[in-house]
Amino acid sequence: MGALSKNLLLGSAMAVALVAGSAGALMAQNKPVIATVVKISGIPWFDRMETGVKQFQKDNPDVVATQYGPATADAAQQLQIVTDLVAKGVNGLAVVPMDPSVLEGTLKRAMDRGIIVVTHEADNQKNTHADVEAFDNADYGTALNKRLAECMGGKGKWTTFVGSLGSRTHMQWVGAGEANAKTHPDMKLVDANNESFDDANGTYEKAKEILRKHPDIKGFQTSAGNDVLGVGRAIDEAGLSGKVCLVGTGLPNPSQDLLESGAITAIGFWDPQKAGMAMNSVAKSLIAGKKIEDGANLGVPGYEKVKVTKGPGTGVLIIGNGMVLADKKNYKEYLF
């Protein structure tokens, strides 16, 4: 084996070790550490949430706030990250669960260890101190469907997309949407609950299939952040912009082109930045031993007067007021 390749081999082995070692020495932390764990890293929704976590860190130099997330939309990967953070001994966990039921075991271990657990988009999570929601999920689903029905004129075939059948909030939204659609007897639901796994390309392929299978379909209600982009692209390519209605959760900036072309009728959202700040704010208060009362002001826009009710477990359910529905006319007011 040549000298050069031997050196290269040693070098590459060292490189691996160096990357691991250069993670930086963690000095003993006297400040409370709040770790935010999101469903998946690197998509616009949670990139926006990260700006909120960073803003919270800036506004609160007496805590350490960072965001983590798995590289794939797999609940088991998120579980690993949460388990390792619990072992590391953080003071607070702010989790947006990919699947609340998968995390129950680990969150219980976290709570037993004295870690404050705050969740988001998981109002059925039993093992949490507080679940923060931007709005009542049934109201949001109904609002999306009302907008869709308005565009469809109350009649025609329509279908729904969700992130996965385990995504609690998505299932609530389409469930409320279906209930609302029942008030329009001429609206027919076909092929409900298509799973997108937060993959815009996969959603695009699925939407094309549906457009082929039901050439007379009139409406789509989508749930995951990237779904409007995938479905919108399929509608645009099929030349059906303006003829087929699409209402779903999405962020204004990425959806800009499709909103302008008319492929997307309207997007609904709440600001993940504010949600991230609200979660961390609740975590910080709970770590300090304070309680969140009904009507409290979390210091975050959209969460100035929150409704606090009992959650499914021993924790509370905190509901804010942050729902936004934007279409071509007013999306420019929320450019993120």
Added chain:
Amino acid sequence: MRTTGGQLVMLIAINVAVLAFGAAISGGAFLSPFNLQSMAGQLPEIGFLAIGVMLAMCAGNGGIDLSGIALANLSGVVSAVVVSSFLSSTDQQAAYSIAFIAGALLVGLMGGIFNGLLISRLNITPILCTLGTQMLFTGFAVVASDGRAVAVGTPDLLSEIGNGLFLGVPISFLIFIGVAAFIAALLKFTPFGLWLMLMGTNPKAAHYAGFPKTRVLIATYATSGVLSGLAGVIIAARNVNVKWDYGTSYLLIAILIAVMAGVRPEGGYGRVICVVLAAIGLQLMSSMLNFGGLSNFVRDFAWGALLLTFLAVGRYDVVGFLTPNKSKRLV
């Protein structure tokens, strides 16, 4: 046949190095008992799948088992649905636990035998066969569970397996080590083990040697299936709920572990101890990166770099290079 010394030494060295780095970047917290227990508890579910893949690979003829995690989920889901219908996890805890474990292992065994039959009797290429059965098992699991998570609850025995400690070591980890030791003994000391390795080395010679190839293949995939069932039990014990789509990323990670352990994909060679050490190494690296607060994408990069390093070690005699004065041992 290459000496395994090189692979084993590298694996031990990597494990020790990661432990040392982890301790360095976390001020010792990485080596705390709680964290070691936490990492040891995360390991078994993926470890069982990796051993299953190893067995399939050793059988040769492009052997692989892609249906591992799907079968694990299926066993958990079917067992939970069936057992819940006539036993309660809160009232009859012991009976529920035992029935659940038995059910999961049974479903795993049946799934494995199904794989084995398709591959040996119908002569379907293992990768295509297990790709198909993976989707089949996933589909069954969705139908059986209605697409939702099925609650297994926390009956005592199951909860002990998932969270309990024995002399400070997680019980699930002890089960994993025990089963790995059993499989290693099976491969080394029984005729089945010898036939398996011979089949992988040279299928034609195996055919002329006259030992029962079909039965060995079926037994191999059946064992892989039982291991998947065990993984399903561990998943249920730790997570309290079972779901059809849990751990989809485990498929490739299990294969990564097997390849890193020096298992020959073309068959005929593989050591269980190396698989165990490779699994431990990957788990340590993953946890260490989480401790260091690095993005999950760095983990994928690190694993990839590690895999390439191992493949290079397998190709070039790095241990000989590092200790040039020791004379090489011939097998």
